[in-house]
Amino acid sequence: xxxxxxxxxxxxxxxxxxxxxxxxxxQTGFVVAYAIRxxxxxxxxxxxxxxxxxxxxxxxxxxxxxPRDMDEVLAExxxxxxxxxxxxxxxxxxxxxGQNNRFPDIPIYVQRSEWAAAHEPDYTVVETIDFxxxxxxxxxxxxxxxxxxxxxxxxxxxxxxxxxxxxxxDGVLLLxxxxxxxxxxxxxxxxxxxxxxxxRDREAYDRxxxxxxxxxxxxxLFGHDRQGWP
Numbered sequence: 001x002x003x004x005x006x007x008x009x010x011x012x013x014x015x016x017x018x019x020x021x022x023x024x025x026x027q028t029g030f031v032v033a034y035a036i037r038x039x040x041x042x043x044x045x046x047x048x049x050x051x052x053x054x055x056x057x058x059x060x061x062x063x064x065x066x067p068r069d070m071d072e073v074l075a076e077x078x079x080x081x082x083x084x085x086x087x088x089x090x091x092x093x094x095x096x097x098g099q100n101n102r103f104p105d106i107p108i109y110v111q112r113s114e115w116a117a118a119h120e121p122d123y124t125v126v127e128t129i130d131f132x133x134x135x136x137x138x139x140x141x142x143x144x145x146x147x148x149x150x151x152x153x154x155x156x157x158x159x160x161x162x163x164x165x166x167x168x169x170d171g172v173l174l175l176x177x178x179x180x181x182x183x184x185x186x187x188x189x190x191x192x193x194x195x196x197x198x199x200r201d202r203e204a205y206d207r208x209x210x211x212x213x214x215x216x217x218x219x220x221l222f223g224h225d226r227q228g229w230p
Contacts, residue, residue, distance in 0.1 A: 043084075114161065
């Protein structure tokens, strides 16, 4: 089911199961992308898991990953792929950028540091981000991909993680991506699923949360939690 907040549509792009030796054994995890309607069309924030393939077989089996086809997800939300004018991924791990290759010739905004990290060994499946027609817009810092939208760097989980700030008449709506793992982590609830303890750069992660909190967003949506704040 899609969820609308202002002009933002939540897109459920897949589920997985935490292995028994992981932090949340046996629990179901979620991956959520977002579509933002604007005057020029639709801006897409994340593209979800890649469909299963031989190079991903072991990983997909370990986490019991159930990816959803982006064409099906968009159709369910009433979005024609031809409406999409640009894309950004919160970062280039496989669960957030796995179907970038469905969108040749569409500009994809990425932090330069993230693009470099994505080409390091064991970071992602490069074939899903390097593809014929790939049109990456490498940036350093903030950029406005469309009026009323601002991409801001929020490193920590990954070197070039980025979040999306949407300015609306009622205040700021924030797409945090995986800068914050869950609503519970955002609120500081005990036993919430959190990403701080496993962050690639804990100090940067903490600084990014401080920056996001300072936005005083009216609503915050997350890449791994179907429930937003408030």
